[in-house]
Amino acid sequence: MRAVTAAPPSRVERPLATAVLVGIAALAPIAVDIFLPSMPAMSREFGASEGTVSLAVTLFIVAFAGAQLFWGPLSDRSGRRPALLAGLALFVGGSLLCLVAASIPVLLAGRVLQGLGGGVGPAIANAVVIDTYRRERAIGVLALITLSIALAPMIAPVFGGIIQEYASWRVVFIFQGAVGVLLAAAFFLLVPETNRNPDPAALRPRRLAANYRRLFRSRTFVTAALLMGLLFAGQLIFISTSSFVLVDDLGASPLGFGFAFGFVSFGIMAGATVCRRLSRRWPPGRIVLTAAATGWAAATVMVGLAASGAASLPATVIPAFLILAGNGMARPAATATALGEFPEIAGLASAVLGFSQMALASGASIGFAAAVEPGPGTLAGGMFAASSAALALLLLGRPPALSLRAPAPGTDVAGATGRPTPPSPPRR
Known part of the structure; x- marks a missing residue:
């Protein structure tokens, strides 16, 4: 190496x-x-x-x-x-x-x-x-x-x-x-x-193949890639379905839909802001687990309301805001942890992480659209399924780099894996 x-x-x-x-x-x-x-x-x-x-x-x-x-x-x-x-x-x-x-x-x-x-x-x-x-x-x-x-x-x-x-x-x-x-x-x-x-x-093909093997043998990288793909799948399900559900089923006007969609999208920004504030105090595993649990709890409430016949604009939009806030909170911490294991091939690792996230989420969204008709219940069910799968993946397969323990003081991104970090000038 x-x-x-x-x-x-x-x-x-x-x-x-x-x-x-x-x-x-x-x-x-x-x-x-x-x-x-x-x-x-x-x-x-x-x-x-x-x-x-x-x-x-x-x-x-x-x-x-x-x-x-x-x-x-x-x-x-x-x-x-x-x-x-x-x-x-x-x-x-x-x-x-x-x-x-x-x-x-x-x-x-x-x-x-x-x-x-x-x-x-x-x-x-x-x-x-x-x-x-x-x-x-x-x-x-x-x-x-x-x-x-x-x-x-x-x-x-x-x-x-x-x-x-x-x-x-x-x-x-x-x-x-x-x-x-x-x-x-x-x-x-x-x-x-x-x-x-x-x-x-x-x-070169041989080096590329070896580097791909390194990425996919890493429990940290694979867990982060799947996690981000599942969280993004819930987001794409909302994007592709929300106009039919909010306007046709829940009676929102076109202008009301615009405001509702903007409010839900703002959840990503709110979650990323929270992540940024917590990043100096919490280890990445705690940030990611808190984010995934928040999204799952909100999705549980959303699907429960839809199943009980209490579906409404607030009962859909507010949980969706919290689900996307969880996405925005988890993504930076999961990305930094996954890429931090591979500083010498950070370009390839970043590319594979981005591509796999888009591929998994797009496939899930297309499958969802082909399998069910848009409605408050199916929208809630799709977002619940994605949030549940993400949380289960994190709980069952969480690698050491996404543990809840804070790393030793002075450990950098790569050091979160427990491997020694090469000497480098002090960084801010």
Whole structure:
């Protein structure tokens, strides 16, 4: 195993550099959601069906998910900066292709390029955090990233709607390209290279296979990946079902649905804020277990109310808020712990964690939609099943790195596993 030398406490720990990492992680959700208000206008201009135009969202997400598995190991091989800048260049190129698109196929090709480039964001941002910070600070910064990812879907459609109202859908892609250029310039100027020991063989098939085996033999990593996928599955079930349940079954107006959905989404931000505050005092295992138990308790109440015939807007929205708050609270601590076992392949580990979370959650959400009709009871049952599975997984398979005991003073992210941490300069 290669020796690991932690990055010195340099410019990367300054607030502006942290803000750049947060922005990079939020780029993909911004690119998805700022585009939504323009879809009807694009459908009219190109004479295409709404289903065809919606492929611009689906293809972006598929490309984004898969691209992480390339950018992560590339950053282990060549460094975080070259990989990040190459990914952002591809994102900007995709934005320009969408801008000049004269047909739907060209537009879809541009969105695929955007997704392939956007996949660099979470993989590199998380890896830079693990390269740089001790455990409690890593959890705090990852909580900020979680906040940004939750906030982007709430704000981006507003900006997209304003642009569509006063300009056109093409300006949306000018904005996206400009954001990509701005983030690339800010990263180049503010964030130094944090991968101090790049591995020239990181992309070779034999080394990749060995590194994948290391990841999936780790009880900590596998538990965290499954846990995050299950928690995200409950979130996707709510996202895909809530409009039918809240409007058609519970009588919310479109405006009321917007406020209710925003309130539930705010739960992720509230949970991430709590996690950030607790990260200096609680070990990650206690944070994750508290978060999972909170989500399960709320889901139990939600399904009990639905089963008793007491389903209502508050009886659905308030428990859902608490479930998503548990998600936002668990994610940063679980991510920091899982990635902390593999500082020398943090890029690959971050990519696999992100991809597996999206794959598991998407599969569960699609299966749920195919199996049941939307309703207060099925929504509650789906979120209860996901929350119960997550809590059971944590209780039955919790590895030592997610124990409830605090690690020894001075232990960093990797040190939470009990392995000796290589000497490094003191970090904040």
